[in-house]
Amino acid sequence: MHAPVPKLTLGSFLRSIWKIMAARPQVPPALEGNAMLRTILQRRSARRFADRPLPEDAFAAILEAGRLAPSTVNLQTWTFAHFTRPSWQSTFGRSIPFKAARAVIVLGDLIRSRELLDTLTPSPLVFYTLAVMNASLAAMNMTLAAEALGVSSVMLSETGRSGLLDAGYLRQTLCLPEGVFPLMTIAFGYPARAEQPMPPKLPLEEISFSDGKYHPANPAVLDDWLEQMTAGYKASFPFSSLAAQLKVYESKIEQAEKDLNKMIFSRDGIA
Protein backbone atom coordinates (compact mmCIF):
# COMPACT_ATOMS: atom_id res chain seq x y z
CA MET A 1 0.00 0.00 0.00
CA HIS A 2 2.22 2.87 1.14
CA ALA A 3 5.51 3.43 2.82
CA PRO A 4 4.60 3.60 6.55
CA VAL A 5 2.96 0.14 6.70
CA PRO A 6 6.09 -1.95 7.10
CA LYS A 7 6.91 -5.28 5.46
CA LEU A 8 7.35 -7.89 8.16
CA THR A 9 10.21 -10.34 8.34
CA LEU A 10 9.83 -13.42 10.49
CA GLY A 11 12.13 -11.77 13.01
CA SER A 12 10.25 -8.48 13.18
CA PHE A 13 6.94 -10.37 13.31
CA LEU A 14 8.03 -12.47 16.29
CA ARG A 15 9.59 -9.53 18.06
CA SER A 16 6.39 -7.52 17.67
CA ILE A 17 4.14 -10.34 18.82
CA TRP A 18 6.36 -10.81 21.85
CA LYS A 19 5.99 -7.12 22.70
CA ILE A 20 2.22 -7.30 22.33
CA MET A 21 1.98 -10.39 24.54
CA ALA A 22 4.17 -8.81 27.20
CA ALA A 23 2.28 -5.50 27.45
CA ARG A 24 0.22 -4.92 30.59
CA PRO A 25 -1.70 -1.99 32.03
CA GLN A 26 0.65 0.00 34.22
CA VAL A 27 -1.00 0.09 37.62
CA PRO A 28 0.85 1.78 40.49
CA PRO A 29 1.47 -1.00 43.08
CA ALA A 30 -0.43 0.82 45.84
CA LEU A 31 -3.56 0.83 43.66
CA GLU A 32 -3.51 -2.77 42.50
CA GLY A 33 -6.23 -3.72 44.99
CA ASN A 34 -8.73 -1.24 43.51
CA ALA A 35 -11.30 -3.42 41.75
CA MET A 36 -12.97 -0.65 39.73
CA LEU A 37 -9.63 0.69 38.49
CA ARG A 38 -8.60 -2.82 37.51
CA THR A 39 -11.86 -3.33 35.61
CA ILE A 40 -11.35 -0.06 33.71
CA LEU A 41 -7.72 -0.74 32.82
CA GLN A 42 -8.35 -4.37 31.84
CA ARG A 43 -11.34 -3.62 29.61
CA ARG A 44 -10.88 -5.02 26.10
CA SER A 45 -13.05 -4.81 23.03
CA ALA A 46 -14.73 -8.21 22.65
CA ARG A 47 -15.30 -9.78 19.26
CA ARG A 48 -16.70 -13.12 20.40
CA PHE A 49 -19.72 -13.37 22.69
CA ALA A 50 -21.33 -16.21 24.61
CA ASP A 51 -24.70 -17.35 23.29
CA ARG A 52 -26.39 -16.19 26.46
CA PRO A 53 -29.02 -13.46 26.77
CA LEU A 54 -28.45 -10.28 28.70
CA PRO A 55 -30.92 -9.78 31.58
CA GLU A 56 -33.29 -6.83 31.04
CA ASP A 57 -32.14 -5.05 34.18
CA ALA A 58 -28.48 -5.24 33.17
CA PHE A 59 -29.29 -3.64 29.83
CA ALA A 60 -31.47 -1.03 31.56
CA ALA A 61 -28.55 -0.12 33.83
CA ILE A 62 -26.27 0.25 30.80
CA LEU A 63 -28.74 2.64 29.12
CA GLU A 64 -29.07 4.55 32.39
CA ALA A 65 -25.30 5.14 32.33
CA GLY A 66 -25.73 6.62 28.86
CA ARG A 67 -28.60 8.82 30.00
CA LEU A 68 -26.61 10.13 33.00
CA ALA A 69 -23.33 10.82 31.16
CA PRO A 70 -21.95 14.35 31.39
CA SER A 71 -22.52 16.74 28.47
CA THR A 72 -21.73 20.33 27.54
CA VAL A 73 -24.19 22.66 29.33
CA ASN A 74 -26.10 19.43 30.12
CA LEU A 75 -27.52 19.51 26.57
CA GLN A 76 -27.58 15.69 26.22
CA THR A 77 -26.89 15.87 22.49
CA TRP A 78 -27.38 12.15 21.90
CA THR A 79 -29.98 9.57 21.01
CA PHE A 80 -29.63 5.84 21.59
CA ALA A 81 -31.19 3.38 19.15
CA HIS A 82 -31.28 0.14 21.10
CA PHE A 83 -31.90 -3.33 19.81
CA THR A 84 -32.54 -6.90 20.80
CA ARG A 85 -31.40 -9.68 18.47
CA PRO A 86 -34.88 -9.91 16.84
CA SER A 87 -35.33 -6.13 16.46
CA TRP A 88 -31.85 -5.78 14.90
CA GLN A 89 -32.70 -8.66 12.57
CA SER A 90 -35.98 -7.08 11.48
CA THR A 91 -34.42 -3.63 11.03
CA PHE A 92 -31.27 -4.67 9.18
CA GLY A 93 -32.07 -8.16 7.87
CA ARG A 94 -29.04 -9.74 9.54
CA SER A 95 -27.58 -10.54 12.97
CA ILE A 96 -26.03 -8.10 15.42
CA PRO A 97 -22.29 -7.97 14.58
CA PHE A 98 -20.32 -10.73 16.30
CA LYS A 99 -23.66 -12.27 17.33
CA ALA A 100 -23.81 -10.08 20.42
CA ALA A 101 -26.88 -10.16 22.66
CA ARG A 102 -27.87 -6.47 22.48
CA ALA A 103 -26.78 -3.42 20.53
CA VAL A 104 -26.97 0.35 20.90
CA ILE A 105 -26.40 2.66 17.95
CA VAL A 106 -25.09 5.87 19.49
CA LEU A 107 -26.30 8.89 17.53
CA GLY A 108 -25.16 12.47 17.82
CA ASP A 109 -28.30 14.61 17.99
CA LEU A 110 -28.28 18.33 17.26
CA ILE A 111 -32.03 18.78 17.26
CA ARG A 112 -32.62 19.42 20.95
CA SER A 113 -29.68 21.80 21.36
CA ARG A 114 -30.77 23.73 18.27
CA GLU A 115 -34.10 24.36 19.90
CA LEU A 116 -32.37 25.85 22.92
CA LEU A 117 -29.78 27.82 20.99
CA ASP A 118 -31.62 28.77 17.87
CA THR A 119 -30.99 32.49 18.02
CA LEU A 120 -27.22 32.06 18.26
CA THR A 121 -25.20 32.73 15.13
CA PRO A 122 -25.00 29.43 13.25
CA SER A 123 -21.78 27.64 14.22
CA PRO A 124 -22.29 24.20 12.75
CA LEU A 125 -18.79 22.89 13.30
CA VAL A 126 -18.73 23.80 17.00
CA PHE A 127 -22.13 22.24 17.67
CA TYR A 128 -21.31 19.16 15.62
CA THR A 129 -18.07 18.73 17.58
CA LEU A 130 -19.85 19.06 20.91
CA ALA A 131 -22.46 16.50 19.82
CA VAL A 132 -19.77 14.01 18.77
CA MET A 133 -17.94 14.60 22.03
CA ASN A 134 -20.98 14.22 24.28
CA ALA A 135 -22.32 11.14 22.50
CA SER A 136 -18.87 9.56 22.84
CA LEU A 137 -18.80 10.30 26.57
CA ALA A 138 -22.15 8.52 26.84
CA ALA A 139 -20.77 5.59 24.83
CA MET A 140 -17.81 5.14 27.17
CA ASN A 141 -20.04 5.49 30.24
CA MET A 142 -22.30 2.71 28.91
CA THR A 143 -19.33 0.53 28.09
CA LEU A 144 -17.92 0.80 31.60
CA ALA A 145 -21.32 0.30 33.23
CA ALA A 146 -21.47 -2.94 31.22
CA GLU A 147 -18.01 -3.94 32.48
CA ALA A 148 -19.25 -3.36 36.03
CA LEU A 149 -21.85 -6.06 35.35
CA GLY A 150 -19.43 -8.49 33.71
CA VAL A 151 -20.79 -7.59 30.27
CA SER A 152 -18.28 -7.11 27.44
CA SER A 153 -18.71 -4.94 24.40
CA VAL A 154 -17.15 -3.59 21.26
CA MET A 155 -17.57 -0.19 19.60
CA LEU A 156 -17.98 -0.45 15.84
CA SER A 157 -17.46 2.30 13.28
CA GLU A 158 -17.70 0.07 10.25
CA THR A 159 -18.18 -3.69 10.85
CA GLY A 160 -21.65 -4.79 9.77
CA ARG A 161 -22.51 -1.34 8.37
CA SER A 162 -23.02 -0.05 11.87
CA GLY A 163 -21.17 3.20 12.47
CA LEU A 164 -19.81 6.50 11.23
CA LEU A 165 -18.53 4.97 7.99
CA ASP A 166 -22.11 3.96 7.17
CA ALA A 167 -23.65 7.34 7.95
CA GLY A 168 -25.76 7.56 4.80
CA TYR A 169 -27.04 4.00 5.03
CA LEU A 170 -27.99 4.35 8.70
CA ARG A 171 -29.62 7.72 8.12
CA GLN A 172 -31.92 6.06 5.62
CA THR A 173 -32.59 2.86 7.56
CA LEU A 174 -33.29 4.59 10.88
CA CYS A 175 -35.14 7.54 9.27
CA LEU A 176 -32.76 10.04 10.86
CA PRO A 177 -33.76 13.67 10.39
CA GLU A 178 -31.23 16.34 9.49
CA GLY A 179 -28.85 17.00 12.38
CA VAL A 180 -28.91 13.42 13.69
CA PHE A 181 -25.99 11.19 12.70
CA PRO A 182 -24.61 7.78 13.72
CA LEU A 183 -21.28 7.54 15.50
CA MET A 184 -20.97 3.87 16.37
CA THR A 185 -22.75 0.70 17.32
CA ILE A 186 -21.88 -0.77 20.70
CA ALA A 187 -22.50 -4.53 20.68
CA PHE A 188 -22.98 -5.99 24.18
CA GLY A 189 -22.86 -9.53 25.49
CA TYR A 190 -21.21 -11.88 27.92
CA PRO A 191 -17.67 -12.67 26.83
CA ALA A 192 -17.00 -16.03 25.18
CA ARG A 193 -13.31 -16.36 25.80
CA ALA A 194 -10.52 -15.33 28.11
CA GLU A 195 -9.02 -11.90 27.83
CA GLN A 196 -7.00 -11.25 24.68
CA PRO A 197 -3.70 -9.35 24.65
CA MET A 198 -3.98 -5.56 24.53
CA PRO A 199 -3.70 -3.95 21.11
CA PRO A 200 -0.34 -2.15 20.98
CA LYS A 201 -0.58 1.15 22.84
CA LEU A 202 1.79 4.05 22.44
CA PRO A 203 3.85 4.88 25.53
CA LEU A 204 2.58 7.75 27.67
CA GLU A 205 5.53 10.01 26.73
CA GLU A 206 4.48 9.75 23.09
CA ILE A 207 0.86 10.80 23.64
CA SER A 208 1.26 13.41 26.34
CA PHE A 209 3.28 16.40 27.44
CA SER A 210 3.66 18.11 30.78
CA ASP A 211 5.65 21.25 29.98
CA GLY A 212 2.92 23.24 28.26
CA LYS A 213 4.25 22.75 24.72
CA TYR A 214 3.28 20.13 22.13
CA HIS A 215 6.17 17.89 21.07
CA PRO A 216 6.48 16.21 17.70
CA ALA A 217 6.32 12.42 17.76
CA ASN A 218 9.40 10.25 18.06
CA PRO A 219 9.59 8.49 14.66
CA ALA A 220 11.39 5.43 16.07
CA VAL A 221 8.61 4.85 18.61
CA LEU A 222 5.93 5.31 15.95
CA ASP A 223 7.70 2.86 13.63
CA ASP A 224 7.90 0.29 16.39
CA TRP A 225 4.21 0.77 17.15
CA LEU A 226 3.25 0.45 13.50
CA GLU A 227 5.26 -2.75 13.23
CA GLN A 228 3.35 -4.12 16.22
CA MET A 229 0.04 -3.04 14.66
CA THR A 230 0.96 -4.80 11.41
CA ALA A 231 2.15 -7.95 13.16
CA GLY A 232 -0.85 -8.04 15.49
CA TYR A 233 -3.22 -7.74 12.55
CA LYS A 234 -1.42 -10.54 10.71
CA ALA A 235 -1.57 -12.79 13.79
CA SER A 236 -5.34 -12.20 14.13
CA PHE A 237 -6.15 -12.42 10.39
CA PRO A 238 -3.44 -14.55 8.72
CA PHE A 239 -5.06 -14.28 5.29
CA SER A 240 -5.32 -10.49 5.31
CA SER A 241 -3.12 -7.56 6.31
CA LEU A 242 -3.49 -4.16 7.94
CA ALA A 243 -2.66 -2.50 4.62
CA ALA A 244 -5.34 -4.53 2.81
CA GLN A 245 -7.88 -3.72 5.51
CA LEU A 246 -7.14 0.00 5.30
CA LYS A 247 -7.71 -0.27 1.56
CA VAL A 248 -11.14 -1.80 2.26
CA TYR A 249 -11.98 1.15 4.48
CA GLU A 250 -10.97 3.64 1.85
CA SER A 251 -14.09 3.58 -0.33
CA LYS A 252 -16.35 3.57 2.72
CA ILE A 253 -14.53 6.56 4.17
CA GLU A 254 -14.89 8.49 0.93
CA GLN A 255 -18.62 7.82 0.85
CA ALA A 256 -19.02 8.69 4.55
CA GLU A 257 -17.22 11.99 3.96
CA LYS A 258 -19.81 12.93 1.34
CA ASP A 259 -22.77 11.72 3.36
CA LEU A 260 -21.69 13.45 6.57
CA ASN A 261 -21.11 16.73 4.77
CA LYS A 262 -24.65 16.53 3.44
CA MET A 263 -26.19 15.40 6.72
CA ILE A 264 -24.49 17.93 8.97
CA PHE A 265 -23.55 20.89 6.82
CA SER A 266 -25.97 20.52 3.89
CA ARG A 267 -23.11 20.77 1.46
CA ASP A 268 -21.44 18.65 -1.17
CA GLY A 269 -17.98 17.76 0.05
CA ILE A 270 -15.08 19.93 1.09
CA ALA A 271 -12.81 21.68 -1.35
Next chain:
Amino acid sequence: MHAPVPKLTLGSFLRSIWKIMAARPQVPPALEGNAMLRTILQRRSARRFADRPLPEDAFAAILEAGRLAPSTVNLQTWTFAHFTRPSWQSTFGRSIPFKAARAVIVLGDLIRSRELLDTLTPSPLVFYTLAVMNASLAAMNMTLAAEALGVSSVMLSETGRSGLLDAGYLRQTLCLPEGVFPLMTIAFGYPARAEQPMPPKLPLEEISFSDGKYHPANPAVLDDWLEQMTAGYKASFPFSSLAAQLKVYESKIEQAEKDLNKMIFSRDGIA
Protein backbone atom coordinates in the same frame (compact mmCIF):
# COMPACT_ATOMS: atom_id res chain seq x y z
CA MET B 1 -33.20 36.07 24.98
CA HIS B 2 -35.44 33.91 22.81
CA ALA B 3 -38.70 32.06 23.01
CA PRO B 4 -37.65 28.59 24.27
CA VAL B 5 -35.95 29.85 27.45
CA PRO B 6 -39.01 30.23 29.64
CA LYS B 7 -39.81 32.98 32.13
CA LEU B 8 -40.10 31.52 35.60
CA THR B 9 -42.89 32.23 38.02
CA LEU B 10 -42.36 31.44 41.70
CA GLY B 11 -44.61 28.43 41.22
CA SER B 12 -42.78 27.05 38.20
CA PHE B 13 -39.43 27.73 39.87
CA LEU B 14 -40.35 25.78 42.99
CA ARG B 15 -41.93 22.97 41.02
CA SER B 16 -38.79 22.63 38.90
CA ILE B 17 -36.45 22.71 41.87
CA TRP B 18 -38.53 20.05 43.56
CA LYS B 19 -38.21 17.84 40.46
CA ILE B 20 -34.44 18.37 40.35
CA MET B 21 -34.06 17.52 44.04
CA ALA B 22 -36.20 14.41 43.68
CA ALA B 23 -34.39 12.95 40.65
CA ARG B 24 -32.23 9.88 41.26
CA PRO B 25 -30.32 7.46 39.05
CA GLN B 26 -32.65 4.61 38.14
CA VAL B 27 -30.88 1.50 39.32
CA PRO B 28 -32.65 -1.86 38.94
CA PRO B 29 -33.14 -3.17 42.51
CA ALA B 30 -31.16 -6.38 41.86
CA LEU B 31 -28.11 -4.30 40.89
CA GLU B 32 -28.12 -1.83 43.77
CA GLY B 33 -25.30 -3.68 45.48
CA ASN B 34 -22.90 -3.24 42.54
CA ALA B 35 -20.35 -0.71 43.78
CA MET B 36 -18.82 0.11 40.40
CA LEU B 37 -22.23 0.66 38.79
CA ARG B 38 -23.20 2.92 41.69
CA THR B 39 -20.00 4.92 41.30
CA ILE B 40 -20.64 5.39 37.57
CA LEU B 41 -24.29 6.40 37.99
CA GLN B 42 -23.62 8.71 40.92
CA ARG B 43 -20.72 10.56 39.28
CA ARG B 44 -21.27 14.33 39.23
CA SER B 45 -19.24 17.12 37.75
CA ALA B 46 -17.48 18.83 40.67
CA ARG B 47 -16.99 22.58 40.78
CA ARG B 48 -15.48 22.84 44.24
CA PHE B 49 -12.37 20.92 45.26
CA ALA B 50 -10.62 20.28 48.56
CA ASP B 51 -7.28 22.01 49.00
CA ARG B 52 -5.50 18.69 49.09
CA PRO B 53 -2.94 17.41 46.60
CA LEU B 54 -3.51 14.38 44.42
CA PRO B 55 -0.97 11.59 44.99
CA GLU B 56 1.31 11.01 41.98
CA ASP B 57 0.24 7.40 41.59
CA ALA B 58 -3.45 8.31 41.51
CA PHE B 59 -2.78 10.79 38.72
CA ALA B 60 -0.62 8.23 36.91
CA ALA B 61 -3.47 5.72 37.04
CA ILE B 62 -5.86 8.32 35.61
CA LEU B 63 -3.52 9.00 32.67
CA GLU B 64 -3.10 5.25 32.18
CA ALA B 65 -6.89 4.98 31.76
CA GLY B 66 -6.62 7.62 29.02
CA ARG B 67 -3.78 5.77 27.33
CA LEU B 68 -5.69 2.46 27.36
CA ALA B 69 -9.03 3.81 26.13
CA PRO B 70 -10.50 2.19 23.02
CA SER B 71 -10.09 3.95 19.66
CA THR B 72 -10.99 3.42 16.02
CA VAL B 73 -8.52 0.93 14.49
CA ASN B 74 -6.50 1.48 17.70
CA LEU B 75 -5.24 4.76 16.21
CA GLN B 76 -5.09 6.57 19.59
CA THR B 77 -5.93 9.92 18.01
CA TRP B 78 -5.37 11.91 21.18
CA THR B 79 -2.75 13.80 23.11
CA PHE B 80 -2.98 14.70 26.79
CA ALA B 81 -1.46 17.93 28.03
CA HIS B 82 -1.21 17.41 31.78
CA PHE B 83 -0.55 19.95 34.46
CA THR B 84 0.22 20.45 38.10
CA ARG B 85 -0.95 23.63 39.79
CA PRO B 86 2.45 25.31 39.25
CA SER B 87 2.81 24.21 35.62
CA TRP B 88 -0.72 25.43 34.80
CA GLN B 89 0.10 28.72 36.51
CA SER B 90 3.30 29.18 34.55
CA THR B 91 1.65 28.22 31.23
CA PHE B 92 -1.54 30.27 31.60
CA GLY B 93 -0.70 32.85 34.26
CA ARG B 94 -3.64 31.83 36.47
CA SER B 95 -4.95 28.95 38.59
CA ILE B 96 -6.46 25.71 37.35
CA PRO B 97 -10.22 26.35 37.05
CA PHE B 98 -12.08 25.79 40.33
CA LYS B 99 -8.67 25.51 42.03
CA ALA B 100 -8.45 21.83 41.19
CA ALA B 101 -5.29 19.88 42.02
CA ARG B 102 -4.40 18.62 38.54
CA ALA B 103 -5.64 19.21 35.00
CA VAL B 104 -5.52 17.42 31.67
CA ILE B 105 -6.25 19.21 28.42
CA VAL B 106 -7.59 16.53 26.10
CA LEU B 107 -6.52 17.18 22.51
CA GLY B 108 -7.73 15.49 19.37
CA ASP B 109 -4.64 14.59 17.35
CA LEU B 110 -4.79 13.81 13.64
CA ILE B 111 -1.06 13.72 13.10
CA ARG B 112 -0.36 10.08 13.92
CA SER B 113 -3.35 8.71 11.98
CA ARG B 114 -2.41 10.84 8.98
CA GLU B 115 0.97 9.17 8.91
CA LEU B 116 -0.68 5.76 8.76
CA LEU B 117 -3.39 6.73 6.30
CA ASP B 118 -1.69 9.33 4.17
CA THR B 119 -2.40 7.74 0.82
CA LEU B 120 -6.14 7.54 1.42
CA THR B 121 -8.29 10.10 -0.34
CA PRO B 122 -8.48 13.09 2.01
CA SER B 123 -11.61 12.83 4.12
CA PRO B 124 -11.07 15.54 6.70
CA LEU B 125 -14.53 15.46 8.25
CA VAL B 126 -14.45 11.69 8.85
CA PHE B 127 -10.99 11.76 10.43
CA TYR B 128 -11.83 14.84 12.50
CA THR B 129 -14.98 13.11 13.77
CA LEU B 130 -13.08 9.96 14.69
CA ALA B 131 -10.45 12.02 16.53
CA VAL B 132 -13.11 13.89 18.51
CA MET B 133 -14.84 10.61 19.30
CA ASN B 134 -11.72 8.77 20.42
CA ALA B 135 -10.37 11.62 22.51
CA SER B 136 -13.76 11.85 24.22
CA LEU B 137 -13.71 8.13 25.00
CA ALA B 138 -10.32 8.66 26.62
CA ALA B 139 -11.71 11.61 28.58
CA MET B 140 -14.56 9.56 30.02
CA ASN B 141 -12.24 6.65 30.81
CA MET B 142 -9.95 9.01 32.76
CA THR B 143 -12.91 10.55 34.57
CA LEU B 144 -14.19 7.16 35.72
CA ALA B 145 -10.72 5.94 36.70
CA ALA B 146 -10.58 9.05 38.88
CA GLU B 147 -13.96 8.21 40.43
CA ALA B 148 -12.59 4.73 41.23
CA LEU B 149 -9.96 6.47 43.36
CA GLY B 150 -12.39 8.88 45.03
CA VAL B 151 -11.18 11.73 42.84
CA SER B 152 -13.80 14.08 41.40
CA SER B 153 -13.52 16.04 38.19
CA VAL B 154 -15.23 18.39 35.79
CA MET B 155 -14.94 18.59 32.00
CA LEU B 156 -14.67 22.16 30.76
CA SER B 157 -15.36 23.45 27.25
CA GLU B 158 -15.18 27.10 28.14
CA THR B 159 -14.58 28.03 31.79
CA GLY B 160 -11.13 29.54 32.27
CA ARG B 161 -10.39 29.50 28.53
CA SER B 162 -9.80 25.79 28.68
CA GLY B 163 -11.70 23.93 25.98
CA LEU B 164 -13.17 23.76 22.50
CA LEU B 165 -14.55 27.29 22.70
CA ASP B 166 -10.98 28.53 23.18
CA ALA B 167 -9.49 26.54 20.33
CA GLY B 168 -7.49 29.40 18.81
CA TYR B 169 -6.13 30.61 22.13
CA LEU B 170 -5.05 27.13 23.21
CA ARG B 171 -3.52 26.39 19.82
CA GLN B 172 -1.28 29.39 20.30
CA THR B 173 -0.46 28.87 23.97
CA LEU B 174 0.33 25.16 23.65
CA CYS B 175 2.05 25.52 20.22
CA LEU B 176 -0.33 23.04 18.64
CA PRO B 177 0.56 22.08 15.07
CA GLU B 178 -2.08 21.81 12.35
CA GLY B 179 -4.36 18.84 12.96
CA VAL B 180 -4.17 19.02 16.76
CA PHE B 181 -7.06 20.71 18.53
CA PRO B 182 -8.32 21.08 22.12
CA LEU B 183 -11.57 19.47 23.16
CA MET B 184 -11.77 20.06 26.87
CA THR B 185 -9.89 20.46 30.12
CA ILE B 186 -10.60 17.92 32.80
CA ALA B 187 -9.88 19.40 36.23
CA PHE B 188 -9.24 16.77 38.91
CA GLY B 189 -9.23 16.93 42.70
CA TYR B 190 -10.73 15.55 45.85
CA PRO B 191 -14.30 16.78 46.29
CA ALA B 192 -14.93 19.58 48.78
CA ARG B 193 -18.60 19.02 49.48
CA ALA B 194 -21.31 16.43 49.51
CA GLU B 195 -22.91 15.34 46.29
CA GLN B 196 -25.07 17.93 44.56
CA PRO B 197 -28.41 17.17 42.91
CA MET B 198 -28.22 15.82 39.35
CA PRO B 199 -28.67 18.33 36.56
CA PRO B 200 -32.07 17.68 34.95
CA LYS B 201 -31.83 14.68 32.64
CA LEU B 202 -34.29 13.88 29.90
CA PRO B 203 -36.26 10.65 30.39
CA LEU B 204 -34.98 7.59 28.53
CA GLU B 205 -38.03 7.50 26.19
CA GLU B 206 -37.10 10.98 25.00
CA ILE B 207 -33.49 10.17 24.10
CA SER B 208 -33.85 6.65 22.77
CA PHE B 209 -35.89 4.43 20.50
CA SER B 210 -36.19 0.67 20.25
CA ASP B 211 -38.30 0.14 17.11
CA GLY B 212 -35.67 1.02 14.53
CA LYS B 213 -37.14 4.45 13.67
CA TYR B 214 -36.19 7.87 15.03
CA HIS B 215 -39.05 9.64 16.79
CA PRO B 216 -39.47 13.38 17.03
CA ALA B 217 -39.21 14.79 20.55
CA ASN B 218 -42.23 15.32 22.76
CA PRO B 219 -42.50 19.13 23.08
CA ALA B 220 -44.15 18.97 26.52
CA VAL B 221 -41.27 16.92 27.94
CA LEU B 222 -38.71 19.26 26.38
CA ASP B 223 -40.49 22.31 27.79
CA ASP B 224 -40.54 20.75 31.23
CA TRP B 225 -36.82 19.95 30.97
CA LEU B 226 -35.99 23.48 29.80
CA GLU B 227 -37.94 24.91 32.72
CA GLN B 228 -35.88 22.73 35.08
CA MET B 229 -32.66 23.85 33.36
CA THR B 230 -33.66 27.48 33.76
CA ALA B 231 -34.70 27.05 37.38
CA GLY B 232 -31.61 25.02 38.25
CA TYR B 233 -29.36 27.68 36.76
CA LYS B 234 -31.17 30.40 38.69
CA ALA B 235 -30.84 28.44 41.93
CA SER B 236 -27.09 28.00 41.39
CA PHE B 237 -26.42 31.53 40.12
CA PRO B 238 -29.13 33.83 41.52
CA PHE B 239 -27.63 36.92 39.88
CA SER B 240 -27.45 35.45 36.39
CA SER B 241 -29.67 33.34 34.15
CA LEU B 242 -29.33 30.52 31.65
CA ALA B 243 -30.34 32.92 28.87
CA ALA B 244 -27.66 35.43 29.92
CA GLN B 245 -25.06 32.69 30.14
CA LEU B 246 -25.89 31.42 26.65
CA LYS B 247 -25.46 35.00 25.43
CA VAL B 248 -21.97 35.02 26.98
CA TYR B 249 -21.10 31.85 25.09
CA GLU B 250 -22.29 33.30 21.80
CA SER B 251 -19.25 35.39 20.91
CA LYS B 252 -16.86 32.65 22.02
CA ILE B 253 -18.71 30.11 19.89
CA GLU B 254 -18.51 32.36 16.85
CA GLN B 255 -14.77 32.77 17.31
CA ALA B 256 -14.27 29.05 17.92
CA GLU B 257 -16.17 28.25 14.72
CA LYS B 258 -13.70 30.36 12.74
CA ASP B 259 -10.62 29.03 14.54
CA LEU B 260 -11.63 25.39 14.22
CA ASN B 261 -12.37 25.75 10.52
CA LYS B 262 -8.87 27.14 10.06
CA MET B 263 -7.19 24.58 12.32
CA ILE B 264 -8.87 21.49 10.92
CA PHE B 265 -9.96 22.30 7.39
CA SER B 266 -7.64 25.22 6.51
CA ARG B 267 -10.61 27.26 5.43
CA ASP B 268 -12.32 30.47 6.41
CA GLY B 269 -15.73 29.62 7.83
CA ILE B 270 -18.60 27.71 6.33
CA ALA B 271 -21.01 29.19 3.82
